[in-house]
Amino acid sequence: MNLTQLSIFLENKPGRLQNALKVLADNNINILTLTIAEVSDFGVARLIVNDPEKAVKELRSSNFICSKTDVLAIELEDVPGSLLKALETFSKNSLNIEYMYAFTEKRGDRAVMIFKFEDIEQAKKALLKEGYNVVKRIDLAGE
Amino acid sequence: MFNKEYESMHPSKIKAIQTERLKWTLKHAYNNVPHYKKAFDKAGFNPDRFSSLDDLKYVPFLMKQDMRDNYPFGLFAVPMEKVVRVHSSSGTTGNATVVGYTKSDIEVWAEVVARVLVAAGGTEKDIIQVAYGYGLFTGGLGLHYGAEKLGATVVPISGGNTERQLMLIKDFGTTILACTPSYAVNMADYAEKNKPDYDFKSTRLKAGIFGAEPSTENMRKMIETKIGIDAYDIYGLSEVIGPGVSCECSEKNGLHIFEDHFYVEVIDPETGEVLPEGEQGEIVYTSLTKEACPVIRYRSRDITRIYRDSCKCGRTLVKMEKVTGRSDDMLIIRGVNVFPMQIESILMGIEGTEPHYQIIVDRKGALDDVEIMVEVNEKVFSDKLGVLTALEDRIKDRIRSALGISVRVKLVEPSTIQRSDGKAKRVIDKRTLT
Incomplete structure (x- = not known):
């Protein structure tokens, strides 16, 4: 993942x-x-x-x-406020982001952001619990 | 010891030999080399009246410029038919300096290099890979003849072609490697990067004889860890004979000078005054047995200290400290004397950094501006910019606290700084005198 x-x-x-x-x-x-x-x-x-x-x-x-x-690619809804919502989730779970950037392609109607977390394992756990879809490499590579 | 009689001779006996040999050298130079005759006459020095080592202080110095002015053969003291070989510096900063050797000079040179090899644990059973450049540079042939004199097996590979160097170390079972310290680091880096299966520790390599450029204690440790050998310093300069003027022994604590062939003094580089033993200054050489190209009070520009101790190896020869800098490499930055080796030392003291650096000095307005380019490697690289800028700051801070100067530090990609199989170019001084 x-x-x-x-x-x-x-x-x-x-x-x-x-x-x-x-x-x-x-x-x-x-x-x-x-x-x-x-x-x-x-x-x-x-x-x-x-x-x-x-x-x-x-x-x-x-x-x-x-x-x-290792970084995480996370799907976000492509609507106003969804990135903000994601960041709120991160701070609620005390997940520190070292850097982030946007993915060039959309997946269907959803946007993809790349996040580098200080603690990737903790981040994964929290995000899955919150219902976020963490994109796997295979999906992105289109293989 | 290769020559126990001379290497463990009582200092008083050595002094007597030096006095006799100096008498000969002074007359030989005066009678056969116009430069010396002129210089001695001008200083009012009569070689016939020389009676003790102390009198040497009245003899004028030989400067690098004198050697250039006498290009090519002006300082030779024997007719050309007696000269069997010449070596020369590259002459990048003016006329090249040329030195000549008679058959006997070549013998002496081979003898002192054989002593160096034995001091580093060498015997006739060793296989010695000579990775110094062969040619006009004294490194390659100097080590070569010394190794043959010892009776060891020589692999005369010369510098460069790292892939092949590594292959021969393995295939030939090389036990001693001779090259510049920076090339040894290059070899280790190359193997690490391109040949993950190459394991120095499973080769027969046991020792390295490294010279031709100054190096630090940290650099020694790094080579010893990376290659798994004992690293010994060899020192020499072509004007005096080439490599083999002095070397380290098993104690790795100071270099023994072969003082039956080379007489040394340490002077204050500013005043020319001879300093007492133990004080730091510029080391000055006088050859005692050289026929073709005697040097008398040659100003090496190398900064060191000479001293006598009771070395555990049994040699009684006077020692010099590892050369920490050259008085003409010395940079004066905003009034502070800085040697490139000090910068190297600081870099080596920071976890992960390697001694691949270059110092660029320029003048911005009235102020000296120093930029230190340091190559990034896998160990210090991070995907986070903050980690990299923190490294720059750490280097900057260490330099400021150790040397008292502020510098700019710039991380650069590997191989930005020109590598050479011979001497690494550490300083680019763009300042022009106004």
Whole structure:
């Protein structure tokens, strides 16, 4: 049920993201969603891809520093206030979010958000209890 | 010991030998090298009147610039037909410095390197992989001849081609590796990253002889842990002979100087005054047996301390501390003296960081601006930006508290900083004097 996120260290200079993406493209790895967090000199690209194991292996052999992190993809109703409601649920359960980003595709009429929780196991338990649908990797990859 | 007689000689006896050999060297240089004749005459020094080691302080220094000015063979003291080999520095910062060797000089050099190998536990049964560059650089051939002199088996692979280095260590059963410390770290990193099945501990490798660039105690520990060997420091400079001027023994506590061949003094780099034993300063070398290219009071620019102790290994030779910096590597940043090795030491003291760094000094307005680029590795990388910026801050704080200067720290991708199989380039000083 955990989704594997790929994180890549990128220096903030022209061509670096491009080079990383080229490694993925050359190895036929599809990006399902991507977000970048940055400070002035560097950034971390966070990606959900269809084959994170292969992506890590290929990126490392091209001298990129990268890692895998477990995150949760959660379905939300695509109506005003649903993200707010989700956040209220998290705070009620004392679940700290380290970062989050939106998924590019909708699942039917529902939106998908990626959350990185401080404690993923506790988060999963609480969310299932509250009736949230945690999306599995297989669904997202469309396999 | 390879040469017990000299390596464990009583210091008073060594001094007598040094005095005799110095008398010869001074006359040899004065009579055969125009530079020395001119310099001695100008200083009013008459080599015939030299009678004790103490008199050496009246002899003028030989500077790196003198060697450049006499490019290529101006400092040779024998006719070219006696010179059997030359070595040369790369000359990236001016004319190259060229040194020559007679047959006897090559013999002496092989002898001192053989002593180094024995001090590191080597015997004729060892298989020594020489991963220093072969060629004009003294590292490769210096170690090579010493290993042959010892009677060990030499694998003359030279620098580079890490894949093959690792293969031969395994297939040939190499027991001693000789290269620069930064290349040893490279090899370990390479294996870790590209050859997960490669286990140094299951090879026969037992010791490493690392030199040609200064390194810290932390770097030694890192190499020893990563490769599972004993790491020994070898020191030398081509102007004096090449690697083999001094080395560590089993105690790994200071380097024994082969003082039957090299006489050392430590001076105050500012005033040129000779300092008493035990004080830190610039180490100055005088060759005692070299024929082709005698050096007299050569200013090495290396900062260290010399002292005598009763070393458990039994050698009575004077010791020098691991070189912590060079007086011409010394950066003056906003009035503070900073050696790149100090920065390296700080980095090595932070969990997970590796000694892949570069210091860039520039001038912003009237102020010196220092940026330290540190390569990120898998151990310190995090998907959370806060963890990475905290690492930058931690490095910054440690440098400020240890050296008293504020710097900017920038995390960079691996291999941003140029690696070399020889010496790593640690400092880029973009300041121009105004």
